[in-house]
Amino acid sequence: GQSLEQPSEVTAVEGAIVQINCTYQTSGFYGLSWYQQHDGGAPTFLSYNALDGLEETGRFSSFLSRSDSYGYLLLQELQMKDSASYFCAVRARNYGGSQGNLIFGKGTKLSVKP
């Protein structure tokens, strides 16, 4: 089966840096992605890693180590608006010619305090 583990909650203050870890177990690997979801909203794509290393997109960076089945999302210069849930996700293995769906971790609720 496929599963992803991430912390349930993280709290940090404005201006700080926070790292959200994700470990995964998959049958076949097609990349690790990160989504942000505010309360009542739909997931918003943040970042994607297919290869080992760091991907930087503004204040957000994502890292992947395929040998460790591990990745993390790094949020810098935290702002109040970053308070949200963050999900890591992998693609399920394609089967029968259909496109694999995304499998999500349980999500990490980030609370940014003043």
Next chain:
Amino acid sequence: GAVVSQHPSWVICKSGTSVKIECRSLDFQATTMFWYRQFPKQSLMLMATSNEGSKATYEQGVEKDKFLINHASLTLSTLTVTSAHPEDSSFYICSARDTAGGTKETFYGYTFGSGTRLTVV
């Protein structure tokens, strides 16, 4: 960029009635669409995968006779919750996969609708 329109954004219905949720890809073709359900403070769980022109594939534990999925065209998929009950109250989100593959910025084609908050009273 790729946009998926999902309607309605919220709906309240009486127990025993049916509700239809529509998911439309606006500027790309989607051979495959996914329907997810999210209960409060939980993750997104895949309910079913719909492929244009064929029957949907349902995940274990999801009643196909209760959650009817139709994917009649490359840009439209609908989810109908039949005989809704309070336990069906949830956030339903569709995701359309770009047939052309998409770009890295959309994780190679996964674009989400804005979600539908269903409350059954």
